[in-house]
Amino acid sequence: xxxxxxxxxxxxxxxxxxxxxxxxxxxxxxxxxxxxxxxxxxxxxxxxxxxxxxxxxxxxxxxxxxxxxxxxxxxxxxxxxxxxxxxxxxxxxxxxxxxxxxxxxxxxxxxxxxxxxxxxxxxxxxxxxxxxxxxxxxxxxxxxxxxxxxxxxxxxxxxxxxxxxxxxxxxxxxxxxxxxxxxxxxxxxxxxxxxxxxxxxxxxxxxxxxxxxxxxxxxxxxxxxxxxxxxxxxxxxxxxxxxxxxxxxxxxxxxxxxxxxxxxxxxxxxxxxxxxxxxxxxxxxxxxxxxxxxxxxxxxxxxxxxxxxxxxxxxxxxxxxxxxxxxxxxxxxxxxxxxxxxxxxxxxxxxxxxxxxxxxxxxxxxxxxxxxxxxxxxxxxxxxxxxxxxxxxxxxxxxxxxxxxxxxxxxxxxxxxxxxxxxxxxxxxxxxxxxxxxxxxxxxxxxxxxxxxxxxxxxxxxxxxxxxxxxxxxxxxxxxxxxxxxxxxxxxxxxxxxxxxxxxxxxxxxxxxxxxxxxxxxxxxxxxxxxxxxxxxxxxxxxxxxxxxxxxxxxxxxxxxxxxxxxxxxxxxxxxxxxxxxxxxxxxxxxxxxxxxxxxxxxxxxxxxxxxxxxxxxxxxxxxxxxxxxxxxxxxxxxxxxxxxxxxxxxxxxxxxxxxxx
Amino acid sequence: xxxxxxxxxxxxxxxxxxxxxxxxxxxxxxxxxxxxxxxxxxxxxxxxxxxxxxxxxxxxxxxxxxxxxxxxxxxxxxxxxxxxxxxxxxxxxxxxxxxxxxxxxxxxxxxxxxxxxxxxxxxxxxxxxxxxxxxxxxxxxxxxxxxxxxxxxxxxxxxxxxxxxxxxxxxxxxxxxxxxxxxxxxxxxxxxxxxxxxxxxxxxxxxxxxxxxxxxxx
Numbered sequence: 001x002x003x004x005x006x007x008x009x010x011x012x013x014x015x016x017x018x019x020x021x022x023x024x025x026x027x028x029x030x031x032x033x034x035x036x037x038x039x040x041x042x043x044x045x046x047x048x049x050x051x052x053x054x055x056x057x058x059x060x061x062x063x064x065x066x067x068x069x070x071x072x073x074x075x076x077x078x079x080x081x082x083x084x085x086x087x088x089x090x091x092x093x094x095x096x097x098x099x100x101x102x103x104x105x106x107x108x109x110x111x112x113x114x115x116x117x118x119x120x121x122x123x124x125x126x127x128x129x130x131x132x133x134x135x136x137x138x139x140x141x142x143x144x145x146x147x148x149x150x151x152x153x154x155x156x157x158x159x160x161x162x163x164x165x166x167x168x169x170x171x172x173x174x175x176x177x178x179x180x181x182x183x184x185x186x187x188x189x190x191x192x193x194x195x196x197x198x199x200x201x202x203x204x205x206x207x208x209x210x211x212x213x214x215x216x217x218x219x220x221x222x223x224x225x226x227x228x229x230x231x232x233x234x235x236x237x238x239x240x241x242x243x244x245x246x247x248x249x250x251x252x253x254x255x256x257x258x259x260x261x262x263x264x265x266x267x268x269x270x271x272x273x274x275x276x277x278x279x280x281x282x283x284x285x286x287x288x289x290x291x292x293x294x295x296x297x298x299x300x301x302x303x304x305x306x307x308x309x310x311x312x313x314x315x316x317x318x319x320x321x322x323x324x325x326x327x328x329x330x331x332x333x334x335x336x337x338x339x340x341x342x343x344x345x346x347x348x349x350x351x352x353x354x355x356x357x358x359x360x361x362x363x364x365x366x367x368x369x370x371x372x373x374x375x376x377x378x379x380x381x382x383x384x385x386x387x388x389x390x391x392x393x394x395x396x397x398x399x400x401x402x403x404x405x406x407x408x409x410x411x412x413x414x415x416x417x418x419x420x421x422x423x424x425x426x427x428x429x430x431x432x433x434x435x436x437x438x439x440x441x442x443x444x445x446x447x448x449x450x451x452x453x454x455x456x457x458x459x460x461x462x463x464x465x466x467x468x469x470x471x472x473x474x475x476x477x478x479x480x481x482x483x484x485x486x487x488x489x490x491x492x493x494x495x496x497x498x499x500x501x502x503x504x505x506x507x508x509x510x511x512x513x514x515x516x517x518x519x520x521x522x523x524x525x526x527x528x529x530x531x532x533x534x535x536x537x538x539x540x541x542x543x544x545x546x547x548x549x550x551x552x553x554x555x556x557x558x559x560x561x562x563x564x565x566x567x568x569x570x571x572x573x574x575x576x577x578x579x580x581x582x583x584x585x586x587x588x589x590x591x592x593x594x595x596x597x598x599x600x601x602x603x604x605x606x607x608x609x610x611x612x613x614x615x616x617x618x619x620x621x622x623x624x625x626x627x628x629x630x631x632x633x634x635x636x637x638x639x640x641x642x643x644x645x646x647x648x649x650x651x652x653x654x655x656x657x658x659x660x661x662x
Numbered sequence: 663x664x665x666x667x668x669x670x671x672x673x674x675x676x677x678x679x680x681x682x683x684x685x686x687x688x689x690x691x692x693x694x695x696x697x698x699x700x701x702x703x704x705x706x707x708x709x710x711x712x713x714x715x716x717x718x719x720x721x722x723x724x725x726x727x728x729x730x731x732x733x734x735x736x737x738x739x740x741x742x743x744x745x746x747x748x749x750x751x752x753x754x755x756x757x758x759x760x761x762x763x764x765x766x767x768x769x770x771x772x773x774x775x776x777x778x779x780x781x782x783x784x785x786x787x788x789x790x791x792x793x794x795x796x797x798x799x800x801x802x803x804x805x806x807x808x809x810x811x812x813x814x815x816x817x818x819x820x821x822x823x824x825x826x827x828x829x830x831x832x833x834x835x836x837x838x839x840x841x842x843x844x845x846x847x848x849x850x851x852x853x854x855x856x857x858x859x860x861x862x863x864x865x866x867x868x869x870x871x872x873x874x875x876x877x878x879x880x
Contacts, residue, residue, distance in 0.1 A: 576730060577730060578734075578807075601730070602726050602727060603727045603730070649734075650734070650807055653807075
């Protein structure tokens with residue numbers, strides 16, 4: 001009897017003990033240790049500073065909850081940043097060759113990607129990246145692809161998020177520059193590339209006094225083939241627009257699926273000429289009280305393409321302005337002058353336009369827009385485009401402060417708008433279906449100062465159909481006094497803001513010492529499923545398939561043959577810690593050299609570089625990757641080649657000689 | 663339960679040893695599907711460690727990476743070891759299991775010899791494993807980048823090579839083979855005691871279990 005009791009009581013006591021221990025472990029340390037107190041005193045930290053530091057701190061070896069993809073501005077690249085730690089994880093080479101990634105320094109595949117972005121054969125080896133766009137499925141990020149545009153040269157790049165590398169750059173055949181891209185439609189059917197500075201379509205010349213007749217805006221819908229992971233120019237199309245300087249765009253979603261919204265800043269059709277006594281662009285484009293929100297029915301545009309109502313210009317289908325205006329593809333709604341951001345609310349019901357020169361955000365109702373279109377109650381602009389009445393389509397206007405630009409959303413019915421002139425983030429309440437908590441709709445709630453001159457703003461999944469409402473990042477153009485001085489070119493400043501609580505709280509300043517980043521998007525980290533090593537030995541990282549020139553250990557060889565009267569030397573080489581095989585490659589001056597290198601490693605992080613000094617060649621061979629270089633051995637001499645990525649204790653010995661006999 | 667077992671044994675007292683022999687041969691056969699031995703290599707730059715699993719028929723785990731590391735000390739590639747043994751293992755195990763099984767169907771005394779291959783298999787495995795570990799640690803390429811004094815990696819337990827801590831452990835497959843060995847030994851024991859009891863017309867009991875009832879005859 002007693003024994004039975006013991007059997008029940010002892011485990012119970014043990015369980016209690018374990019529970020007590022667990023509770024103890026979970027209880028935070030009461031009061032900070034003396035060392036922490038010293039740091040607090042030395043740096044003069046406030047309790048808010050301490051909380052902010054802890055909120056942004058992610059210990060080494062632990063992962064961030066979110067990943068932010070930020071444009072690298074005119075560095076031409078994309079930045080990958082962990083949130084909330086704000087640690088830089090990677091810089092992805094996109095429009096600019098990137099030697100560490102072996103991007104554009106001899107490797108054939110990457111050279112072909114960059115060549116895709118040449119402008120009529122002219123090498124363009126930089127870009128002004130503006131708006132990264134994550135691929136979406138049903139309006140939510142799916143973590144598969146990232147797109148980004150180059151404003152300076154009207155190009156779009158495709159980055160595969162299995163290896164975070166650029167796979168394709170397409171050059172817009174009819175536009176020199178762009179701005180409002182890339183933005184994806186809710187299932188990534190299209191990546192939208194909006195125009196900015198009007199110019200004659202297809203690189204034509206026209207003097208500025210023919211502005212009204214010859215100059216045009218051009219909205220491009222790049223069709224995306226998800227299976228191939230490539231933009232398909234054959235299925236893509238463009239819509240001709242008046243020369244109103246269209247600015248940013250956003251795709252409608254849910255109830256507004258099938259539509260795209262862009263705003264414009266120069267319905268005045270100013271042509272500048274300050275030197276001739278004309279108003280400069282900055283004044284000329286701001287003369288009218290209203291510009292036009294462009295409302296575009298891309299489903300209807302697809303139908304017109306199907307029906308053959310297009311012209312092919314420079315190899316791409318173009319729906320002419322008159323057709324778009326008359327067939328119900330293009331509508332305008334007045335918007336307060338020279339606005340900037342246009343952002344669609346998570347459910348697609350509202351379109352928010354940031355006033356820029358007007359202290360309001362103007363909210364348009366998609367439902368009202370549809371009613372106004374159905375009622376046919378509109379006038380036409382000089383190009384014949386229907387202009388809806390402002391009062392018919394306006395849902396609300398909220399006065400936020402000076403210079404409202406871009407808007408993102410949370411999961412509690414609030415919107416966050418960047419205020420450039422005020423250097424602040426405004427939190428304001430949405431109305432309609434977003435206001436179930438009884439709070440007053442369409443009202444400024446709170447403003448948080450940021451440092452300084454905020455441009456874009458990004459929120460955790462904040463432009464999808466289901467925002468997370470945890471963090472906002474202010475992408476500030478100026479940092480002025482926020483960091484140690486590093487010469488006259490100051491870093492930009494990304495500021496992390498916690499929006500999960502009752503009040504917004506500034507957590508962290510991250511200096512960006514590369515380019516001027518524009519937009520960024522923030523995805524939940526667990527949606528990304530990147531390769532840790534390439535799936536099989538001999539992987540072609542551009543084609544994302546096994547390379548026909550991949551070889552395994554023991555099959556290394558050098559072949560010499562005659563082709564068109566010259567010698568061609570073809571090398572199949574392997575790389576593994578800590579040697580290349582073969583280590584000696586002998587050619588004669590004038591030989592054409594084709595060189596395939598396969599990294600036969602399977603270990604995570606066992607990347608090898610391959611540098612050939614004097615020939616401008618550097619590769620990054622990630623585990624499993626096969627890369628090919630092709631060049632003429634036009635310099636005789638003795639060229640050591642070596643591994644540029646520190647791989648092992650005998651890394652320095654991982655080299656060989658490329659001998660070019662005179 | 664015991665009652666039913668006793669009734670089952672009453673029909674034929676040799677059923678118990680026979681069950682042990684059959685069980686043992688199946689265990690031995692099944693052990694082909696499981697690793698016998700594992701070496702784990704731990705080093706700072708391999709957070710999860712590297713693992714090589716030795717089956718009697720093949721190797722599995724991070725074999726390529728371990729080979730790649732071993733080349734620095736001039737060790738041969740792992741898959742070159744014990745090729746004959748790994749080729750013969752399924753045949754040998756099959757044969758040993760068959761012989762063990764045959765034991766169940768004969769009562770002859772000399773037939774105990776049939777059990778030897780199956781019973782000795784775990785020891786043979788260990789001896790062969792040790793032989794290859796010794797050879798691999800002593801037959802190092804003198805032209806390797808790093809020269810180490812000859813050594814024998816541990817058969818069981820912990821060893822240290824460079825920054826690597828190696829842990830060698832026996833795995834489920836080996837334990838299955840060992841269990842088969844023990845079952846055969848038990849089978850032989852009971853076969854002898856049952857036979858003796860029958861010859862002497864004595865009853866044989868283990869606790870409530872009646873192996874040979876009063877008055878049973880061979």
